[in-house]
Amino acid sequence: MDTLNISPALLDWAASQIGKSLEDLASLVVSGKGIDRFVVGELTVRQLEKVAKVTHTPFGYLLLDTPPSIAKPRLPDMRQVVSPDPLGPDFFEVLDDVIAKQNWYLDYLHDIGADPLPFIGKYSTSDDPCLVAKHITETAGIDFALKKSCANQSEYFRALSESFESIGILVFKNSIVKSNSRRGLSVSEFRGFAICDEYAPAVFINGKDAEAAWIFTLAHEVAHLWIGESGVSDIPSPKDFRPGKNVESFCNSVAAEMLVPKDEFLSLWAGSEIEAIDRASRHFKVSKLVVGRRAFELGKISRSAYSQLYALSYKSGGSGGNPYATIPVRNSKKVTNALVKSAMEGSILIRDAARLLNITPDTVTNLYKKNIRAYA
Known part of the structure; x- marks a missing residue:
């Protein structure tokens, strides 16, 4: 079979689109001595077709001498995890998809004469996170009665989503690219993103993430809207936990206060750590992980205790259902x-x-x- 001479730089670029190295990509396509030929650009047509399929890259791009200059939607990368996986084609396809829906909805709102939303960019990171959290909960009608009406965390996530949508925020949650069940989203890349707009702000929750993370990610992305900062986010693990004066840490603080208000939390903290965390989890209708994060921030548990909760809480979500x-x-x-x-x-x-x-x-x-x- 005829061999094509493909630019190694082009193959390396294609590999980076799915967060892989050139060698990683080679091992997905060929084996044995074929790997050595692959990394220097010696591929058959069939192998190149497989590269196109695996990396979600148009076949014609792979025949270029240099990587294409592709304009991608601009969204600030605010992820805090050290050396996160690069944002690949799945992420950008999801982002394009959300933007397409958002643009259609903007035209729809224009046709019905909708007014701009007053809360977008109302505050900044120089404001008190507690003040921002209070304004969000009051604006969206989120109170203890709403929590009490929910039997579990899944119901509370749904109730929060509906509350935010009722005031004009578009809430998306998906674990796959569009409706393609074969293309699951990567939690290593991102956990959510926010797109600010005065008429149709949007937040996206990576449904592939653990269910325990959905509520916090939702609150975090909504906080982005209140300070007018679009961005791609993750939730740092205990080893990456770096509080500081930046957009992400500010939105984390707002989310924590929204879901687990400090004064109310401290009034409930009694008994052993296990008892206190369990009690607060039931009271606030959030996961033990969210409570543990709050307890760690307020000095009630150690980093190692928070790490144990983190390890136990993270199990991937899914995309099934009606x-x-x-x-x-x-x-x-x-x-x-x-x-x-x-x-x-x-x-x-x-x-x-x-x-x-x-x-x-x-x-x-x-x-x-x-x-x-x-x-x-």
Whole structure:
């Protein structure tokens, strides 16, 4: 079979798009002595086709002499983990997808004469995190009664998402790229991101992350909106925990105060560490990890105790479930409802609504039939 001479620099670039080294990519495509030929750019057409598939790179790009200069959406990288995996094509495809939905919704809001949201960028990192947290909870109507109405953390996450969407924030949570179950998102790359906009701010939660992290990530990304700072975020492990005066640490502090208010938390802290953490977890409807993080910040437990909670809490989430329940969660309930309603009214073609929601036209119609009262 004929051998192609491919630029090693181009192959290295393709590998970096999925957070791999050239050698790592070679081992995914070939084996044995083929690895030595691969790293110097000697590949067959079939091997190059596999590279394109594995790295989600257009085949034509791999025939160039130098890596292409691809303009990617600009979103500040605010991740705190030391040497995180590079943001790859899965992340950027998800970001493109969210931006496409956000842009459509902006046009929709313009058509109905919506007003800008007053809370975007209302505060800055020079303000008191407790003040910002108080304003967020009051604006979104988040109080103890809301917590009490939820039987568990999953219900509380759903309630928080609905509260934030009710004031104009688009909340997306997905564990895969669009609707492709074969392309699971990487927690090593990112846990969430926020896109500020005065009319249609958006936050995305990586559903592949542990369920224990969803609530904190949601609160953290919403805090980004209140200080007008878009960005990609993660949640640092205990070894990466670096409090300081920066956007990420500020948003962490706001999120912590939103979910586990300091004074209320301290009034509950009694007995052994295990008892106190368990009691606070039930009271605040958040995971033991979130409580442990708060306890560590306030000097109630050691770093090693927090590390143990961290290790026990992180188990990847999934993407299963009833599609008619998961589609609005993946695409923002607010956006989904607006698209389905517009499609049924003829303001947008059903096929275009389906494309934006990454579903079939029949599914758009079925969504309407299953929830017809919401579109009345």
